[in-house]
Amino acid sequence: MMIRYASYFIAALLPLLLFRWFAPASIGEIDFWLLWLLAMVLVSLPVIYAEIALAYRSAEAPLAGMQKLTREADASALWRGFGWLAALVSIIIAALVISGASTGILTALTELNSAPEVPSFAIAAGLMVIAALLSLLGVSPLPIGLGLMLIGLIFGVANGLPNITFAMTNISLGEWARAVALALVSVGAGTGLYWFGQNRITKQAVTAVGVDNHHAQNPSRPQASSEYRATKLVLPIWILQLLVGVVALFISGMTLPPIGQLLYWAGVIFVASYLIHYSTQQLAHRFGLLLSLAITSIIALLLVVAIPTVWLVGILVIISSIAVLLLSVFAGWQMKISHLRKSLNFGNEAFYNLWRVAIRLIVPVALLLALIGWMIQWLS
Numbered sequence: 001m002m003i004r005y006a007s008y009f010i011a012a013l014l015p016l017l018l019f020r021w022f023a024p025a026s027i028g029e030i031d032f033w034l035l036w037l038l039a040m041v042l043v044s045l046p047v048i049y050a051e052i053a054l055a056y057r058s059a060e061a062p063l064a065g066m067q068k069l070t071r072e073a074d075a076s077a078l079w080r081g082f083g084w085l086a087a088l089v090s091i092i093i094a095a096l097v098i099s100g101a102s103t104g105i106l107t108a109l110t111e112l113n114s115a116p117e118v119p120s121f122a123i124a125a126g127l128m129v130i131a132a133l134l135s136l137l138g139v140s141p142l143p144i145g146l147g148l149m150l151i152g153l154i155f156g157v158a159n160g161l162p163n164i165t166f167a168m169t170n171i172s173l174g175e176w177a178r179a180v181a182l183a184l185v186s187v188g189a190g191t192g193l194y195w196f197g198q199n200r201i202t203k204q205a206v207t208a209v210g211v212d213n214h215h216a217q218n219p220s221r222p223q224a225s226s227e228y229r230a231t232k233l234v235l236p237i238w239i240l241q242l243l244v245g246v247v248a249l250f251i252s253g254m255t256l257p258p259i260g261q262l263l264y265w266a267g268v269i270f271v272a273s274y275l276i277h278y279s280t281q282q283l284a285h286r287f288g289l290l291l292s293l294a295i296t297s298i299i300a301l302l303l304v305v306a307i308p309t310v311w312l313v314g315i316l317v318i319i320s321s322i323a324v325l326l327l328s329v330f331a332g333w334q335m336k337i338s339h340l341r342k343s344l345n346f347g348n349e350a351f352y353n354l355w356r357v358a359i360r361l362i363v364p365v366a367l368l369l370a371l372i373g374w375m376i377q378w379l380s
Helices: 002-022 030-058 062-073 077-111 120-137 141-159 173-185 193-202 212-217 220-227 230-251 258-287 289-306 309-334 337-344 349-379
Strands: none
Touching (some): 002 077, 030 230, 062 258, 062 309, 077 120, 141 230, 193 258
């Protein structure tokens, strides 16, 4: 039963998890808010539609689904890289938030005069091991993580909200880069998480649309197709992301008391465990469950111990942008028009045409401009 709501938990959790890495310097910039809203509409929304459509079309999880879809479209195996990158992105997110959790917990314990004589990277390694063990529970840690994080944030609200002064600033490519990163990474676009969640719900009830002789043998399929609408799945997720994102922007600069920090970061560990679970499930298609868990845990452990947090943010931006670029070009240029039209099942042809223009042209151009903006920032 919990699987049905996993996508909604993720939609609510990712902004709370990741806004702090991208937003604090821009909280009071009105133009940044407007750029973020624009990126949410022009970039994130089309990409989430693409994920849900490919989930429905393939009736498989991202890694296995991309293999099926590339064979069906007679496309290069290069496009299967999205499945691998999506798994890697979720591992990087898990490493990033665990790294933040180790620093936050150490800070809270220091304020409580209870800090152990242990380096931060050792605490991070221990927390990652705990998250890997919790990943065996599957979806179950998500509501626990959300509950703990919300309780911790309530402590912060009781402690006082940050005083924000709003002003218009000059718009730059760097600002657009942060807005796109926030719109993509913080809503999980390109991670395949919504694809994975949708597949888990419909795997037994829905099969791939493109098997014509199966249509003849399964008279209930046309009825299921007529009832299915990608919009019914996408819009609730996207609207929830938008609302939680606005809240997360307001509170991303908020200071939590020590108890609030401990509760919040404990919740983060539970959420990170689901990201590890997702990556493990993807790699299990190729390596088997136990070996995949070992590979995922080792990569996450190496990232959290050996890579500084600020570098993890940069790696996350680059790899997630490449993953989304692969997804958008594959969905827009490699997939057959008739297949995606059936998988999206828009009630109006004009909506499909708008989505196709966005996924083929707007999303790739926006991502390339954002990457240029990040390069300019890093070089300066």
